[in-house]
Amino acid sequence: MSVRHALRTVVLALTLPVVLVAAWWFATADSTSFYFPPLAEIVETFQPTWLEDPVASSRIVTEALPSLGRLTVGYLLALVAGVALGVAIGSSAKLRAFTEPVLEFFRAVPPPVLIPILMLFAGIGTQMKILVIMWGCIWPILLNTVEGVRGLDEVLRDTARCYRMRRTSMLFHMIIRGASPQIVTGARQALSIAIILMVISEMFAANNGLGFTIVQFQRSFAIPEMWSGIILLGLLGVALSLIFRAVEWPVLAWYRGYRQAQRGGN
Amino acid sequence: MTVPTSHRSLGRAAGDDDGTTRSTMLDVQGLQKTYYGSGQAVEAIRDLTFTVDAGELVCVVGPSGAGKTTLLRCVAGLLPPTAGEVVLEDTVISEPPAGMAVVFQEYGRSLFPWMTVAQNVERPLKEKRLPKARRRELVGEALEAVGLADVPTSYPWQLSGGMQQRVAIARAIAYEPHILLMDEPFAAVDAQTRADLEDLVRALWQRLGVTVLFVTHDIDESVYLGQRVLVLSGRPTEILANVDVDLPADRDQLTTRSAPEFTRLRGEIYELVQRAKRGERPSPADPSH
Numbered sequence: 215m216s217v218r219h220a221l222r223t224v225v226l227a228l229t230l231p232v233v234l235v236a237a238w239w240f241a242t243a244d245s246t247s248f249y250f251p252p253l254a255e256i257v258e259t260f261q262p263t264w265l266e267d268p269v270a271s272s273r274i275v276t277e278a279l280p281s282l283g284r285l286t287v288g289y290l291l292a293l294v295a296g297v298a299l300g301v302a303i304g305s306s307a308k309l310r311a312f313t314e315p316v317l318e319f320f321r322a323v324p325p326p327v328l329i330p331i332l333m334l335f336a337g338i339g340t341q342m343k344i345l346v347i348m349w350g351c352i353w354p355i356l357l358n359t360v361e362g363v364r365g366l367d368e369v370l371r372d373t374a375r376c377y378r379m380r381r382t383s384m385l386f387h388m389i390i391r392g393a394s395p396q397i398v399t400g401a402r403q404a405l406s407i408a409i410i411l412m413v414i415s416e417m418f419a420a421n422n423g424l425g426f427t428i429v430q431f432q433r434s435f436a437i438p439e440m441w442s443g444i445i446l447l448g449l450l451g452v453a454l455s456l457i458f459r460a461v462e463w464p465v466l467a468w469y470r471g472y473r474q475a476q477r478g479g480n
Numbered sequence: 481m482t483v484p485t486s487h488r489s490l491g492r493a494a495g496d497d498d499g500t501t502r503s504t505m506l507d508v509q510g511l512q513k514t515y516y517g518s519g520q521a522v523e524a525i526r527d528l529t530f531t532v533d534a535g536e537l538v539c540v541v542g543p544s545g546a547g548k549t550t551l552l553r554c555v556a557g558l559l560p561p562t563a564g565e566v567v568l569e570d571t572v573i574s575e576p577p578a579g580m581a582v583v584f585q586e587y588g589r590s591l592f593p594w595m596t597v598a599q600n601v602e603r604p605l606k607e608k609r610l611p612k613a614r615r616r617e618l619v620g621e622a623l624e625a626v627g628l629a630d631v632p633t634s635y636p637w638q639l640s641g642g643m644q645q646r647v648a649i650a651r652a653i654a655y656e657p658h659i660l661l662m663d664e665p666f667a668a669v670d671a672q673t674r675a676d677l678e679d680l681v682r683a684l685w686q687r688l689g690v691t692v693l694f695v696t697h698d699i700d701e702s703v704y705l706g707q708r709v710l711v712l713s714g715r716p717t718e719i720l721a722n723v724d725v726d727l728p729a730d731r732d733q734l735t736t737r738s739a740p741e742f743t744r745l746r747g748e749i750y751e752l753v754q755r756a757k758r759g760e761r762p763s764p765a766d767p768s769h
Contacts, residue, residue, distance in 0.1 A: 377604035475637035
């Protein structure tokens with residue numbers, strides 16, 4: 215039963231990608247367009263473009279790895295800072311009233327337009343790119359955390375106070391756990407923003423990175439290579455979201471059951 | 481038997497030199513609570529003075545809106561009183577004290593949904609920094625005592641309402657409090673479960689010797705459970721009467737509830753609550769009648 219169920223899930227998840235790839239494959243099979251080369255050609259260039267021997271000097275290590283490193287650092291910094299600030303702001307009505315308009319303003323500013331400004335004081339190196347990613351990622355995490363902390367049940371807070379929960383346990387066992395469904399929602403939104411900003415931050419001024427490489431290919435009219443880079447980006451996004459789900463699943467196991475019980479489906 | 485007590489004459493037994501009287505656990509003196517909001521002051525509690533001796537089981541009843549929950553939150557140290565003080569074991573309360581546990585009405589909202597049953601019971605013990613072996617022992621005993629020894633790894637939301645309230649009670653008794661506050665704990669469970677839980681509270685109280693302050697709106701429940709019933713007036717709240725419950729210590733749902741004395745007390749308190757609803761207040765000279 216559960217094997218069949220798992221099989222069904224896999225089949226369901228793979229059907230659409232297979233159909234789309236097949237459609238692309240056959241639609242471009244006889245393509246003579248310079249900009250839309252046959253998928254077969256793109257796939258052929260994938261391995262030599264990204265995974266040539268030796269692996270240590272292949273583009274996946276020299277270009278994709280630095281990008282992923284910046285993404286990871288920027289994203290994790292945003293996660294820590296967003297949750298920390300979110301807990302502080304969510305816990306205090308005064309602080310919330312004080313900061314909320316400003317937060318909404320900053321959130322509305324698209325991070326890419328800040329790149330030229332950030333370049334002025336953070337340079338054009340790794341630091342600037344991490345800052346851009348962090349800046350873009352922090353808002354959904356911060357605002358969702360604020361909502362999560364604000365929505366914590368009053369009775370639960372009273373209970374925690376009655377049993378004299380210490381500050382650190384209050385923070386980790388009560389506030390962050392209680393707000394975790396919203397924090398996860400924010401973190402998920404931030405992940406796709408992080409990927410976008412990882413690429414964009416490399417398009418302005420960079421000497422390595424996935425975005426940089428793809429733009430280079432584009433400018434030198436290496437179109438199949440460019441397409442292979444775009445596919446690699448997509449695959450990376452899928453991998454990151456799988457990792458995200460693997461972390462989310464156990465963290466929110468309680469919440470899925472809780473919600474179901476509240477809906478009366480016990 | 482009604483003892484027409486003024487709210488000032490429920491003297492403290494502590495310090496009685498014959499050594500047989502029980503000491504005062506809880507001493508509420510001139511408690512007053514006014515809420516200030518949107519430019520308008522609402523006086524919820526005008527003047528409450530009463531004591532609860534160590535080991536007593538005292539029920540508090542009053543008409544709805546009589547500030548019962550406000551009273552309990554003040555006693556629990558969750559709400560600062562506007563005037564007066566709450567003294568628990570000779571210490572004035574300004575925050576939830578160590579020797580106190582509270583069982584709230586909203587069981588579904590007072591258990592941590594991300595913790596299992598056992599983790600919910602154990603959490604406060606961790607806060608007390610008890611060693612692991614002792615914690616495990618207390619959690620096991622408490623769950624056993626409320627009849628939930630078989631579900632420690634379940635989550636609260638997997639259990640029925642009555643069972644969830646049992647978990648909250650288990651958490652409270654595992655904490656080994658000197659005083660247990662219960663805020664209409666059975667108002668949200670069905671009648672049969674309610675009877676079971678009432679018996680559970682009586683049994684635990686007798687076994688553990690813990691002091692219990694039990695707030696309820698249910699007159700029958702207050703008589704069935706309490707050694708003494710404090711009847712509150714309507715808002716702004718004062719104590720209308722203190723009624724001693726002269727029923728045998730061994731109580732059960734059938735015989736106790738059909739005893740003539742039960743019926744008489746029930747009638748008496750019912751009458752008092754009706755008067756409270758009509759707005760009757762204790763006069764300083766003749767406080768209860």
